[in-house]
Amino acid sequence: MATPSDVLDRADPLAGFRERFLIDDDLVAYLDGNSLGRLPAATADRLASFVREEWGGRLIRGWEESWVALPVTVGDELGAALLGAAAGQTVIADSTSVNIYKLLHAAAGVRPDRDEILIDATNFPTDRYLVESVAASRGMTVRWLEPDLVENVTVELLGGALSDRTAVVVLSQVDYRSGTLLDLPALTTRIHAAGAVVIWDLCHSVGVVPIELDRDSVDFAVGCTYKYLNGGPGAPAFMYVAARHLAASSQPIAGWWSAADLFAMSETYEAAPSIRKMLSGTPSVPGILAVQEGVRLVAEAGLAAIRRKSEQLTAYVVELLDEAGMEIVTPREPALRGSHVTVRHPDARRVSVEMTQQGVVPDFREPDLIRLGLSPLATSFAEAAAGVAVLVELAGPRR
Numbered sequence: 001m002a003t004p005s006d007v008l009d010r011a012d013p014l015a016g017f018r019e020r021f022l023i024d025d026d027l028v029a030y031l032d033g034n035s036l037g038r039l040p041a042a043t044a045d046r047l048a049s050f051v052r053e054e055w056g057g058r059l060i061r062g063w064e065e066s067w068v069a070l071p072v073t074v075g076d077e078l079g080a081a082l083l084g085a086a087a088g089q090t091v092i093a094d095s096t097s098v099n100i101y102k103l104l105h106a107a108a109g110v111r112p113d114r115d116e117i118l119i120d121a122t123n124f125p126t127d128r129y130l131v132e133s134v135a136a137s138r139g140m141t142v143r144w145l146e147p148d149l150v151e152n153v154t155v156e157l158l159g160g161a162l163s164d165r166t167a168v169v170v171l172s173q174v175d176y177r178s179g180t181l182l183d184l185p186a187l188t189t190r191i192h193a194a195g196a197v198v199i200w201d202l203c204h205s206v207g208v209v210p211i212e213l214d215r216d217s218v219d220f221a222v223g224c225t226y227k228y229l230n231g232g233p234g235a236p237a238f239m240y241v242a243a244r245h246l247a248a249s250s251q252p253i254a255g256w257w258s259a260a261d262l263f264a265m266s267e268t269y270e271a272a273p274s275i276r277k278m279l280s281g282t283p284s285v286p287g288i289l290a291v292q293e294g295v296r297l298v299a300e301a302g303l304a305a306i307r308r309k310s311e312q313l314t315a316y317v318v319e320l321l322d323e324a325g326m327e328i329v330t331p332r333e334p335a336l337r338g339s340h341v342t343v344r345h346p347d348a349r350r351v352s353v354e355m356t357q358q359g360v361v362p363d364f365r366e367p368d369l370i371r372l373g374l375s376p377l378a379t380s381f382a383e384a385a386a387g388v389a390v391l392v393e394l395a396g397p398r399r
């Protein structure tokens, strides 16, 4: 039998962080923090004071006083705390989708003599659609990897598809459906051995998996901030461009925020020599401030402790699901998965709807998957156990 959840909660060094969120809802269990993280109390306070004092009080003066610098200063803060990135390589901007578009052009541009983009067919829809769109616009070819959902992209599978035509490889560090954690260092090394560059999508790993982009010689990376970083709906995303690629990188939405001198209003465009060249237009200031609060909360708890609790939470949920005979499509080895556990069930849609009616919010993924997102700072073992109990009751015994 699984250990009672209250025993696990009492032993949890991060248990106190749950109180740092405004949890004011009628839910039994919120198991969708991997799609939209909860609201940190500090973010509610920061945004309220920003609106009244900074926007209301400083008006246009706010830009020169502090807002102009935010995409880069908060980017550097996120990079240092969560990505293992030295300053000057990370910016906060736009959405993940827009940033993937920019990075695909930048990455293809640093390998101009090659004409293929490689991506796995299991990747998130926006990544796949953008790869197809950018490949078409640049006269490139898409080469698809067809991995098993749970095993996902391995060095061996990737090696069989790389060639001297491969310019760019796009991979997600954690698969959004199975939760599989890819071997980022080994895959990056293999891609470089073939002379290609990589764009890592960190949407489902940032803030919950320790990441070392500089150490692992990653070329480009992108990720969103409203999942495990709790930045709120539509919070702006981040982009990372390794310093060695900065000079050669160019991107197609070259608006005034990417220009060498933002306020010069020059006749002719000249790209900024810094990471600012990846920006486009006026950023969302409240959005970036919410990202900053999310980053600070994760940094305060520490990624090593967060990862430990994440592994314990997913292991606990796997154990409960096993006891109930449910089918799991997430790796069984904790080191090989991110922070969600996915169940396959023939009635997944009905079960998800009924779970939500009973106050347990999971995430349904077509056609037959139910994801249980476990956000280590906000999710208690008791909450996870309560959610699984409702799922098991609605799903019935395995036939």
Ligand SMILES: *Cc1c(COP(=O)(O)O)cnc(C)c1O
Pocket (backbone or CB within 6 Å): 095, 096, 097, 098, 124, 126, 127, 172, 176, 201, 203, 204, 224, 237
């Ligand atoms: C959530 C997610 C996105 C989201 O992209 P948006 O532009 O923010 O809508 C992209 N890629 C992956 C892998 C994701 O998990």
